[in-house]
Ligand code: NAD
């Protein structure tokens with residue numbers, strides 16, 4: 001049995017952290033005899049440069065046929081004025097593979113409590129998950145246009161789209177602390193009012209779940225004020241994008257947080273929640289932990305391969321406990337030093 005994994009290194013720090021992650025993965029898989037095969041596909045700005053498209057047809061068919069997909073990050077100033085942007089490819093692959101549920105964990109590693117910008121007593125024990133709707137909302141709603149005098153975006157949600165993402169969140173909460181917070185703007189937005197109505201309907205199917213609601217502005221405050229209050233946050237596309245960068249920072253750095261994007265069937269896509277970090281690309285200082293954590297998330301959620309995932313997690317924790325930290329976590333270790341140290345612990 002061997003798993004096929006599609007690799008999308010992407011742009012700027014993307015290839016740097018992908019290479020680091022794959023080295024750590026290979027070292028762990030060797031110890032546990034975990035079999036896999038990788039195929040690399042062009043995606044994002046790199047694909048625009050190669051073939052003029054951020055999401056080439058071969059990348060769609062290759063990723064669709066894989067057992068899981070690893071993506072590092074795409075985008076950057078090189079393509080900001082290009083007729084097609086790398087970000088269009090990212091939205092298009094999410095849509096093409098129907099990856100409507102984006103799972104973004106916010107877990108404060110005890111070894112990193114002191115790295116949180118929050119006081120340790122507030123940050124410690126934080127362990128929640130943002131379930132972000134990923135294939136609808138204002139990112140995809142029609143009509144949309146940009147003219148010189150005006151521009152329009154449309155926030156749209158169908159009942160079916162809301163139901164399936166809420167269900168994903170309620171099911172996740174069942175396996176966790178049975179607490180769901182739906183984050184919305186139901187004091188203003190029609191889509192949010194529909195989300196609330198459907199969430200209340202669904203709650204009757206989940207009597208064991210404690211359901212509450214927060215407006216997104218208040219939620220943004222509470223994430224830094226009392227982050228341990230949350231278990232599963234379910235929210236629409238744009239709110240989830242914004243809150244997940246904020247939540248990531250509570251854990252110490254955006255540079256450590258992985259995510260899974262999944263649909264009802266087919267492969268999941270695993271990627272850091274951060275971008276291509278053009279400001280630090282090429283300096284060898286990118287934090288590889290977001291990519292390494294994306295790989296362990298893949299091993300657990302797509303392959304039920306806890307042995308290899310546990311081995312990597314333990315090596316990461318041991319490295320951090322030794323005080324070997326990348327610059328975004330206040331240390332001096334380069335990407336290469338981090339990678340070597342983690343492999344040594346494997
Ligand atoms: P960013 O997430 O790339 O960077 C924000 C800040 O976090 C920067 O200071 C960066 O140096 C730092 N950072 C991010 N990842 C890090 C890591 N692994 N190690 C150390 N520091 C890290 O956001 P941005 O600068 O606003 O966007 C840059 C580009 O990335 C844009 O083109 C954007 O559209 C794109 N983007 C892509 C994705 C993706 O591929 N999924 C996600 C977000 C942004």
Ligand code: IPM
Pocket residue numbers: 075087090091241273274275
């Ligand atoms: C993310 C990114 C993307 C998003 C961008 C690059 C389109 O910020 O994955 O969080 O907004 O979804």
Ligand code: MN
Pocket residue numbers: 241242245273
């Ligand atoms: Mn984002």
